[in-house]
Amino acid sequence: MSLVRVHNFSVSLDGFGTGEGQSLDKPFGHADKRLHEWFFKVGAGPIGRLRGVDGAMAAGWEPGIGAEIMGRNKFGPQRGPWEDESWEGWWGPNPPFHTPVFVLTHHPRPTLEMEGGNTFHFIDATPEEALRQAREAAGGLDVRIGGGTDVLRQFLAADLVDYMHIVVVPILLGRGERLWDGAEGLDERFDIESVSTPSGVTHVIFTRK
Amino acid sequence: MSLVRVHNFSVSLDGFGTGEGQSLDKPFGHADKRLHEWFFKVGAGPIGRLRGVDGAMAAGWEPGIGAEIMGRNKFGPQRGPWEDESWEGWWGPNPPFHTPVFVLTHHPRPTLEMEGGNTFHFIDATPEEALRQAREAAGGLDVRIGGGTDVLRQFLAADLVDYMHIVVVPILLGRGERLWDGAEGLDERFDIESVSTPSGVTHVIFTRK
Numbered sequence: 001m002s003l004v005r006v007h008n009f010s011v012s013l014d015g016f017g018t019g020e021g022q023s024l025d026k027p028f029g030h031a032d033k034r035l036h037e038w039f040f041k042v043g044a045g046p047i048g049r050l051r052g053v054d055g056a057m058a059a060g061w062e063p064g065i066g067a068e069i070m071g072r073n074k075f076g077p078q079r080g081p082w083e084d085e086s087w088e089g090w091w092g093p094n095p096p097f098h099t100p101v102f103v104l105t106h107h108p109r110p111t112l113e114m115e116g117g118n119t120f121h122f123i124d125a126t127p128e129e130a131l132r133q134a135r136e137a138a139g140g141l142d143v144r145i146g147g148g149t150d151v152l153r154q155f156l157a158a159d160l161v162d163y164m165h166i167v168v169v170p171i172l173l174g175r176g177e178r179l180w181d182g183a184e185g186l187d188e189r190f191d192i193e194s195v196s197t198p199s200g201v202t203h204v205i206f207t208r209k
Numbered sequence: 210m211s212l213v214r215v216h217n218f219s220v221s222l223d224g225f226g227t228g229e230g231q232s233l234d235k236p237f238g239h240a241d242k243r244l245h246e247w248f249f250k251v252g253a254g255p256i257g258r259l260r261g262v263d264g265a266m267a268a269g270w271e272p273g274i275g276a277e278i279m280g281r282n283k284f285g286p287q288r289g290p291w292e293d294e295s296w297e298g299w300w301g302p303n304p305p306f307h308t309p310v311f312v313l314t315h316h317p318r319p320t321l322e323m324e325g326g327n328t329f330h331f332i333d334a335t336p337e338e339a340l341r342q343a344r345e346a347a348g349g350l351d352v353r354i355g356g357g358t359d360v361l362r363q364f365l366a367a368d369l370v371d372y373m374h375i376v377v378v379p380i381l382l383g384r385g386e387r388l389w390d391g392a393e394g395l396d397e398r399f400d401i402e403s404v405s406t407p408s409g410v411t412h413v414i415f416t417r418k
Contacts, residue, residue, distance in 0.1 A: 014389035015224055170401040174393020180223035184383020192379040194411050196403040202411050
């Protein structure tokens with residue numbers, strides 16, 4: 001069974017998945033790096049992933065994933081029609097996904113093939129249709145919803161998420177995009193486990209009942 | 210030094226300190242009892258308070274407190290001018306405070322003396338002025354901000370809180386009163402510790418730097 005999974009999605013204590021004012025220098029706006037410090041402390045590579053509970057949780061991101069769906073704001077800071085198509089994401093020539101990636105956008109552009117098995121498809125689609133395409137591309141493996149906040153909220157509203165790992169970071173952003181808007185009663189559809197770690201974050205893990 | 214303290218203040222994962230639609234039957238509106246189940250599981254009395262981390266945290270509420278400040282909506286579900294003054298709170302003839310209690314309201318009424326050292330003063334005052342009066346009444350002991358959400362938010366905005374114990378309950382209320390509105394950057398003024406417990410809640414403890 002191909003699951004729909006969310007991993008390492010950080011929110012502030014007041015529920016913002018990103019700050020205000022995304023730009024090339026600040027992909028998360030005024031939140032800057034504060035939502036993801038816990039992740040960067042874990043370190044890269046297999047040894048880094050072994051650093052305690054934060055590392056173990058971070059490591060869940062990769063195994064068994066056959067495709068990712070992300071929003072256009074995760075792919076880049078541009079808005080509206082593409083002025084040029086030279087932007088290839090924030091991640092350099094070999095992004096970390098190594099699977100097909102479906103970028104939800106009202107402004108499709110040609111498929112972008114990059115190194116390491118990264119293929120970006122730009123589609124204007126509902127969550128259901130995007131998931132259908134991603135599942136087909138995933139060859140029986142799971143599909144990851146990579147964010148940002150708005151995309152994750154849409155998939156939650158459509159009740160398409162099977163597993164969701166949220167990381168609550170003890171900062172108060174005050175503004176940005178709220179993950180939990182419209183999520184009333186979400187807890188009734190999931191078993192929820194919370195684990196605080198010495199880094200100060202709390203991992204909140206939603207598993208579909 | 211007399212501290213200003215908050216204890217056992219529960220919020221949903223989406224940051225609501227109370228639900229929508231307070232009434233005589235449902236003091237927390239559509240949240241009903243869900244924000245405080247962790248507390249009622251702890252049990253009353255000294256033995257109950259010994260039940261694990263939830264119990265230890267709950268027990269911090271009483272010692273060293275000489276007065277409480279609460280909002281009128283914590284005192285009762287009425288709004289606007291008092292239609293009669295027979296309402297004496299939700300707690301029966303001997304409320305659990307056993308100190309002077311200052312009820313913030315735009316509609317003052319005569320002081321209410323109840324059993325067990327509970328004296329309710331109804332005052333129309335700023336947070337600063339309410340605190341001045343509560344400190345005077347507390348005889349050198351600490352002052353507890355008892356809530357509700359709006360009152361706590363006012364005291365946070367005025368930077369009057371020294372210690373704050375928030376309990377994040379893994380439910381999504383979707384509507385009600387948001388504790389964290391206007392709290393941007395609050396984390397910079399506090400050391401923050403988070404501890405999840407087997408009951409599923411996460412205690413988040415703010416201690417002034």
